[in-house]
Amino acid sequence: MIKFDDVSKRYPSGQEALSRVSFELDDGELAFLTGHSGAGKSTLLKLIMQIELPSSGQLFINGQNLVKLSRQHLPYYRRSIGLVFQDHQLLFDRSVYDNVALPLQISGYEPREASRRVRAALDKVGLLHKEAQNPITLSTGEQQRVGIARAVVNKPALLLADEPTGNLDPELAAEVMGLFEQFSQVGVTVLIASHDHNLIDKLHHHRRLRLEQGKLISGGKRRSKEPH
Amino acid sequence: MAATRENPARKPRQEARPATSAPHQGTFFAWLAQHQVVAVDSLLRLAADWVSTLLTCAVIGIALALPLTLVLLLQNVQRYSGSVEHSGSLSLYMDERAQPALLSLVKQLQNDPAIASATLITPEEALAEFERESGLAEALGGLDANPLPPVIEVVPAIEDKAALAELLASLQTRPGVAEVEFDQLWVERLDALLRFAERLALLLTLLLGSGVVLVIGNTVRLAIENRRAEIVVVKLVGGTDAYVARPFLYTGLWYGIGGAVIGCVLLQLGLLTLAGPLAQFIASYDGDFRFADLGFGGAFLVVAAAAGLGWLGAFVSVVQHLRSVEPR
Numbered sequence: 351m352i353k354f355d356d357v358s359k360r361y362p363s364g365q366e367a368l369s370r371v372s373f374e375l376d377d378g379e380l381a382f383l384t385g386h387s388g389a390g391k392s393t394l395l396k397l398i399m400q401i402e403l404p405s406s407g408q409l410f411i412n413g414q415n416l417v418k419l420s421r422q423h424l425p426y427y428r429r430s431i432g433l434v435f436q437d438h439q440l441l442f443d444r445s446v447y448d449n450v451a452l453p454l455q456i457s458g459y460e461p462r463e464a465s466r467r468v469r470a471a472l473d474k475v476g477l478l479h480k481e482a483q484n485p486i487t488l489s490t491g492e493q494q495r496v497g498i499a500r501a502v503v504n505k506p507a508l509l510l511a512d513e514p515t516g517n518l519d520p521e522l523a524a525e526v527m528g529l530f531e532q533f534s535q536v537g538v539t540v541l542i543a544s545h546d547h548n549l550i551d552k553l554h555h556h557r558r559l560r561l562e563q564g565k566l567i568s569g570g571k572r573r574s575k576e577p578h
Numbered sequence: 579m580a581a582t583r584e585n586p587a588r589k590p591r592q593e594a595r596p597a598t599s600a601p602h603q604g605t606f607f608a609w610l611a612q613h614q615v616v617a618v619d620s621l622l623r624l625a626a627d628w629v630s631t632l633l634t635c636a637v638i639g640i641a642l643a644l645p646l647t648l649v650l651l652l653q654n655v656q657r658y659s660g661s662v663e664h665s666g667s668l669s670l671y672m673d674e675r676a677q678p679a680l681l682s683l684v685k686q687l688q689n690d691p692a693i694a695s696a697t698l699i700t701p702e703e704a705l706a707e708f709e710r711e712s713g714l715a716e717a718l719g720g721l722d723a724n725p726l727p728p729v730i731e732v733v734p735a736i737e738d739k740a741a742l743a744e745l746l747a748s749l750q751t752r753p754g755v756a757e758v759e760f761d762q763l764w765v766e767r768l769d770a771l772l773r774f775a776e777r778l779a780l781l782l783t784l785l786l787g788s789g790v791v792l793v794i795g796n797t798v799r800l801a802i803e804n805r806r807a808e809i810v811v812v813k814l815v816g817g818t819d820a821y822v823a824r825p826f827l828y829t830g831l832w833y834g835i836g837g838a839v840i841g842c843v844l845l846q847l848g849l850l851t852l853a854g855p856l857a858q859f860i861a862s863y864d865g866d867f868r869f870a871d872l873g874f875g876g877a878f879l880v881v882a883a884a885a886g887l888g889w890l891g892a893f894v895s896v897v898q899h900l901r902s903v904e905p906r
Binding site for chain 1 (some may be wrong): 604605607608609611612615642807808811812813814815817818819821904905906
């Protein structure tokens with residue numbers, strides 16, 4: 351699903367955010383991307399989302415070579431990826447339902463089909479009863495779950511999460527992680543950037559990619575034993 | 579927070595497979611429904627902030643009303659002057675001694691393709707008309723002889739200035755023609771004035787039309803700034819440039835339409851104050867004058883053109899600013 355082949359990212363300032371990162375992630379795999387802030391986690395996710403372009407190396411997502419992805423095809427590519435943000439990035443000018451429906455509207459789903467999927471996604475995160483509310487009235491944990499519903503409503507093959515539990519207390523964080531595990535069980539590839547060690551340690555059976563100063567220092571080899 | 583959680587087994591396995599090609603994506607009706615939703619949504623957004631929307635529309639309306647008023651006045655005057663020009667005829671004052679050849683000359687002139695009509699006015703007819711119009715019948719009755727020469731009224735069939743001058747020259751050389759009078763000067767002056775006004779109207783239309791484009795472009799730029807967060811999210815979940823631009827293009831369209839409606843109302847009000855005196859002025863020359871206003875067809879054209887300008891303004895703004903709003 352994900353294949354990084356000797357990928358580096360240098361910013362014009364000369365700072366090297368990622369250097370020669372190589373790893374592969376299988377379909378349906380759930381992996382954590384760990385490291386201190388500034389280690390390159392966000393940059394790696396941005397490369398997958400094509401918010402940033404790699405300075406060198408090859409990057410394949412779902413068999414597609416991103417180096418050859420044109421600007422025109424970028425939106426269609428992004429539709430195959432679900433993205434969960436740390437600060438949920440919900441739009442407060444519309445209801446929970448409309449927030450979750452946004453990716454389907456963009457993809458041009460028929461309203462009836464869209465409605466079915468939105469309700470299924472909200473049901474999945476346990477917030478169907480709040481579909482008519484404005485997300486600003488929800489708790490932080492609920493907002494994060496709405497964000498997750500929006501990320502999966504399109505049934506993406508790949509789910510990326512950038513510090514999804516950063517603003518949550520441990521109990522809520524565990525719930526959110528439980529959701530990610532469920533998605534992985536039904537075949538979605540999940541990559542979670544997080545520095546929440548307590549949480550990751552509880553989920554030690556999953557693979558961990560550890561970044562330090564832009565270098566992948568462990569977890570890069572497929573099926574390698576985790577150093578723990 | 580409710581801690582109820584759904585059982586993952588409830589979701590059938592195949593449902594979560596990646597949707598490489600969603601079956602309902604991109605149908606024409608879905609596309610149309612999307613446009614409808616966006617059009618209504620951007621209208622509602624404008625209505626929600628109706629004070630500033632009204633102000634912007636008023637600015638656009640004023641900018642449109644000014645050149646429209648000029649164009650409309652111009653059209654009316656042109657309509658009038660057109661009828662004057664067509665009656666613009668040449669008078670050939672004949673030598674009295676040419677009397678016997680007059681009829682054959684009239685015949686010749688009538689056969690000339692450059693001449694629409696040639697009518698002989700005998701001295702007797704001229705005198706009778708003069709008596710009638712001047713009311714000097716008694717004074718004229720005291721004259722021993724008719725002092726008026728025979729006149730041939732020639733209406734040219736051509737409008738081209740150079741050809742007219744040529745015709746004029748050739749008529750002057752005809753035997754028996756004493757003098758050719760072509761009192762076209764004031765028509766020419768009016769013509770020149772109208773051409774100047776036409777240019778002015780065109781210039782004003784271009785200037786104020788560009789103003790409308792800029793005003794709408796700037797307003798749309800602010801709208802883009804206000805919805806920056808939304809645009810970023812939309813781009814991240816796969817919104818195409820067209821999808822992102824659409825609400826703003828509709829916003830521009832609505833501004834154009836709103837501005838045109840206000841402009842038409844202002845124009846109508848302006849004409850109500852101008853049309854009376856103008857009609858009086860023109861009627862003093864020509865008894866039958868009715869001021870022509872925009873009419874429904876004209877108003878529709880104005881609204882359509884302004885909608886186009888609005889769209890264009892929004893498009894310019896979108897092209898300039900939307901690409902700068904990228905996820906970071």
